[in-house]
């Protein structure tokens with residue numbers, strides 16, 4: 263059993279749910295706006311020509327920032343040890359050590375790339391395994407479905423998202439958190455997977471609270487995706503009976 267594929271937009275499931283619950287509100291599987299279910303077909307026809315383009319479940323790897331800072335600190339420590347233990351007054355040591363100094367630029371470039379969201383993470387589904395590949399594909403987290411579903415507010419420490427706001431950060435309160443979007447946590451605790459989204463998808467208005475619980479505000483996420491990808495993941499969970507439309 264290998265369905266749905268990661269490119270699934272949720273269109274088929276959305277149509278099935280809309281037919282079964284015409285009065286419910288559902289997210290459009292293409293643009294993620296909230297709609298009355300009975301209007302879904304009309305919206306798909308007029309706004310999207312009844313087509314849902316293939317959707318790769320790819321987003322920003324939000325854990326690469328920490329990994330890059332770790333790499334930078336480790337590089338500085340190693341270079342420090344090397345420099346301290348070598349006698350740089352001797353020409354021989356200088357020719358040995360100095361060529362390695364530019365190594366420090368590797369984690370610096372990583373840090374800049376992480377801050378601008380260049381590192382990507384990917385979610386895929388195979389059978390009952392939901393996989394998150396991140397940290398340049400080196401790390402994988404697997405959540406077995408069915409899993410607990412938690413939804414909450416995603417916050418961000420001001421100035422953390424991009425280094426370009428670093429100068430602003432110097433003039434604001436340290437560690438001030440601001441609300442930037444929503445997170446969906448699948449699975450509990452450290453083994454869980456936290457999917458963040460800045461676009462409003464109306465999760466609480468669409469899905470019966472029997473299938474999910476409200477979680478506390480959380481700083482950051484594992485992967486940050488665009489609205490239609492979060493909606494596609496919601497429909498994948500609905501297809502498996504883990505979420506059902508709100509009918510109240």
Ligand SMILES: [Zn+2]
Pocket residue numbers: 290291292293294295305306309310
């Ligand atoms: Zn739409």
